[in-house]
Amino acid sequence: MKNWKNHLLVLILVVVAEAIGVMKFKFGPGTIVLLPMLYALIMGVFLSPKFLKVVNDKDMKDAGSLITISLMLLMARYGTTIGPTLPTIIKSSPALILQEFGNLGTVFIGVPLAVMLGLKRETIGAAHSIAREPNIALISDIYGLDGEEGQGVMGVYISGTVIGTVFFGLLASFFAAYTPLHPYSLAMASGVGSASMMTAAVGSLSAMYPEMQETLTAFGAASNMLSGLDGLYMCLWLSLPATEWLYKRCYRLKYGVEAPKVKQRSKSNPSKGV
Structure with missing residues (x-):
């Protein structure tokens, strides 16, 4: 309770968001589902120093330190849904693990696009993954968050x-309505390492397939958990080196010169960025 104002504001936002409830809109054969967490997020943005100035920079820094704890509670809740459907999840384990190769998709699509738009070393942080908490930690450890790579990963994170x-809620509804993909595969695909994105996607799928809600939630939660476990190593060993390699070639194609070499963060002086 160090910052009582933050706790009070969070309580008010949660009460208001829950009072609004889940809103569903028909979109062709699909359904757009707006969850209370979205309302809370939008209201929180408007309370920031850039808008209504209800909170200041210190309040935002204090709140940022609680993100991991809050997500732990959410994932603990999802963990209770995994147990009853564990046999089904085990049967699908190869698919859950192989989906991590999807990290490479962000590299081969994001890097050329970022370089074309004029980004420099920010491309490395922005396009090596979907830039969630583990990826921020990885970029911070290798390059430092005060460098261009750090700016890139933080920009995509925000x-x-x-x-x-x-976006994830709409994408899940679209694919469920217009493609032959099974809802279980879409639930697996929603687990990219972000609890909020996964929740939105699974919420949309559950609204369209209420009879599958428990299994969809379990698949999404299990996929998200695995993304947090092996996704970091996938980024470290595959997607980050691939990003560096592709960035240098895209840079040469666009500017006609070799990309400037940047030293990685010094392990002997971790406080110094690049």
Whole structure:
């Protein structure tokens, strides 16, 4: 209770968001589902120093330190849904593990696009993954968050937090309505390492397939948990080196010169960025 104002504001936002409840809109054969967490997120944005100035920079820094704890509670809740469907999840384990190769998709699509838009070393942090908490830690350890790579990963992290929840909810509904993909596969695909994005996508799928709600939630939660476990190693050993390699080639194609070499963060002086 060090910062009582933050706790009070969170309580008010949660009460208001829950009072609004889940809103569903028909979109062709699909359904757009807006969850209370989205309302809380939007209201929180407007309380920031850039808008209504209800909170200051110190309040935001204090709140940021609680994100991991809050997500632990959410994932503990999802963990209770995994147990009853564990046999089904075990049968699908190869698919859950192989989906981590999807990290490479962000590299081969994101890097050329970022370089074309004029980004430099920010491309490395922005396009090596979907930039959630483990990826921020990885970039911070290798390059430092005060460098260009750190700016890139933080930019995508913030954009994903604000836009990603809505995008994932819409994307899940679209694919469920217009493609032959099974709802279970879509639930697996929603577990990219972000609890909020996964919740939005599974919420949309559950609204369309209420009879599958428990299994969909279990698949999404299990997939998200595995993404947090092996996704970091996938980024470290595959996607980050691939990002560096592709960035250098895209940079040469665009500017006609070799990309400037940047030293990685010094292990002997971890406080110094690049």
